[in-house]
Amino acid sequence: MTSSDAIVIGGGHNGLVAATLLARSGRKVVLLEAEGEVGGAARTHEFHPGFRVSSIAHILNRLHPDVVKAMDLQRHGLTLEGRAMASVALGDAEPVVLRGAYGEMLDGVPASEATAWKELRAQLIRYAGVLTPLLARRPPDLAGMPLSEKLALGGIGLSLRRLGREDMRDFLRMLLMNVSDVLDEHLTSDALRGLVAFDAVLGSHLGPRSPTSLVGLYYRLAGEVGGVPGGQMLPQGGMGGVVSAMAASAAEAGVAIRTGTQVARILVEKGRSVGVGLANGEELRAATIVSAINPRTTFLDLVGSRDLDTGIVRKVQNVRMKGNVAKLHLALDRVPDFSGVAPEDHKGRLVIAPSASHVERAFNPAKYGAFSPEPVMEIVLPSLSDAALAPDGACVLSANVQFAPYALKGGWNEGRPAFQKAIMAQLERHAPGIGSSVIASELLTPADIETRFQMPGGHWHHGELQPDQMLMSRPFFGAGGYDTPIDGLFLAGAGSHPGGGVSGVPGMNAARRVMAVTQ
């Protein structure tokens, strides 16, 4: 039996952030990763000889600047170039191209629409800006808030006031609206509305007309890359490149990383976690246990209901985490040609979501356990920006496709071929001939994502990112501030506030919380 100050369970990016920051505070930290390498869903893997792709997360749009700074990621090899990557809305007519950070400039629409967009974009970024600090800090602690937290919360109130009376009113009016209604108030372009609607609901079990769907867009716009709100980029080497920089930072900080080490249980004695038991029977002791894996797995599988109150088990079980996004990887023998898209813009993010109504229609079957017959998707061709990801002349395509409900009627083994066919039909419509250039393909349904990345429900965020599962209610009330009903056990993953995406914020906040409440 060996001991350390802190054990971090899970070497996803949040686990790496938490472990590094704790090690930098002078603690002896061990990080345990079940897989053969760290990174979790933020890895790069080879899906066909010579073709490599970001496993799940493929676009960097919310890596928090404090994380970049605290881990010194740029010194460890992270480059933040290409952060002004364009988004291309592939519609039925000419594509609409959003240039700069989330469409600072717009191509493909009439001047009146461009003006309307400019105003709406400014408004959305302003409002997201009010929420940004709330999505970066520890959520407010309703019982017994220290002065520093009260001041921070007051600061958010103040920034709300600074919007001015009319803007503040509109902010509050819009907060829980659906994205489709908001877009209809301002815009007329189907392709543009389709793209924004898609972005708002990407990764959640919501359609654009579902109440509160605008929150998803705010969540996205609250992210930034290299100081640019709404920015996005394809990381060099895929998302695994970001994780490599984090792993290097962790190693330098003295984190002992043990891969291939599956944690079987968290040891609890009299309401306090005292260590972990590994699948191989070994026991490791530490006063602080930080779980950077799924909260349901943490509580039900590792702690176990015997050491939890029934009420907590109920809450854990009620956290909604059924993924709705599939990931498609194609190895192509040549660069595909998306109709009407300039060669340079193929380096951008290509979105097939012809209209908000189309996105809504794509969502409808998901409510009843069926996939979208005409799925909507976000496509990138990362090998255009990083030639090392594919052989010469060939191309990698990576797409997030929805809607692909986790609990598909009949199961995914049966449904996968039909869904892949539906996806390829959509692709063929926008990039004629793409089907004949496919050398190999890999379709990860939520069921695959669940098993391959140990993400229950195959959900990116380890829990639906909707208002009832945000802030102090993430993952559930009573474990919202990174500490848990088990003394000494902390949560640090995407299942905690603020949520998923490669931000590092849950890991960073969890480490800060540990430092605040332990020596």
Place this chain on the structure above:
Amino acid sequence: MTDRRKAQSHIDQLRLETPFHPRLQALAQQNDWYDWAGYKAPASLWDEELEYFAIRSQAALFDISPMVKYRIEGRDAEAYCNRLTLRDVAKLRVGRVHYTAWCDEEGHVLDDGTLFRLAGDRFRLCCQERHLPWLLDSAIGFDVEIAEETETLAGLAVQGPTAFAVLCSAGFEGIERLRPFDIADFQHAGGVVTISRTGFTGDLGYELFVDAGSALSLWDRLMDAGHQHGIRAIGYTALNRARIEAGFIVANADFITAEHAIRADRVRMPDEIGLGWMVDAEKGHFNGRRAILAARSGGTLQHVLVGLEIEGNVPAEHAIVYHRKKREVGLVTAAIWSPTAKRNVAIASLQRPHGDTVIDDLWVEIYALLELQYVKLMKRARIIERPFVKLARRGATPPGMS
């Protein structure tokens, strides 16, 4: 969800009759019924005063079938009960019963009741309220089966000084070996009746559980055998007097259970209703542990339950308790003039530190309605130990054949 609904078929009928209803109906000269947890139950049958004295001087037969009953069975049954309830179930031997309580994650009491250990891996939980969803959710992660048996299991209490004599005359051989809180199985009508030496009266007494189908024959067997020992069927009013004398509390009368409380400050922790002694912080995790220990160490317990003796002879039911006749510090939840103790007693919930460290200069304000005119009485109240009535016969083994 539908399975759970099916397991709660009692919901389909607004007012159920117990398996003993035909016998009760025949004796119900007062026709004075009340609703006990969805069952039609007698408040009194013929004379509530004499029914009370049947408990203390003869033998009283009281239908406890409406008491909610669950069977908990399986390899993890002990571990399950230990996580569910406050006391250490590992210390509860087979063939024994203990009084316990259980809490939600806030440490607020959901109910109190008795836990019967019928076998190493089989328990019966008896309580005031229905808890099937809670018990099933609590079973997640345990190898255990939970079954509702309120409707299928009939219960009868035989209480009073001649209770033992009644059971002997009824032919329950070996009943003399039962010590308080012992359980044993006996033959009845080709089946089994489970008898425990328990009760809610503070008197010598037994509780009998039998399949609903054998209920009436068991009633008749006891009534026939008890005839010479003065057995009488009684209603709740009489029993309530006896239980106050014994200092027992009743859920939703002396405290509001956590799932019933609508107002946030009405919920109670075990330490706030006199059940703090049950909390076993050493036994391992149980529901509410964290919250209860935090409230203790943080000094945030708000209330305390006390026994009071009040001067005079007017029962102080639901009277406000004052400190120095001025400051409101609590409420009397149950009160009677105790015929056996010959004292005016009450159970009250007080706001700490009153009743905890501040125990003198307490008063109750009684509004006595005398021929359409209220007489307001400010009476001195003194905190006294519960039970208010202690009877040696309750614990004597073998019991006397009075």
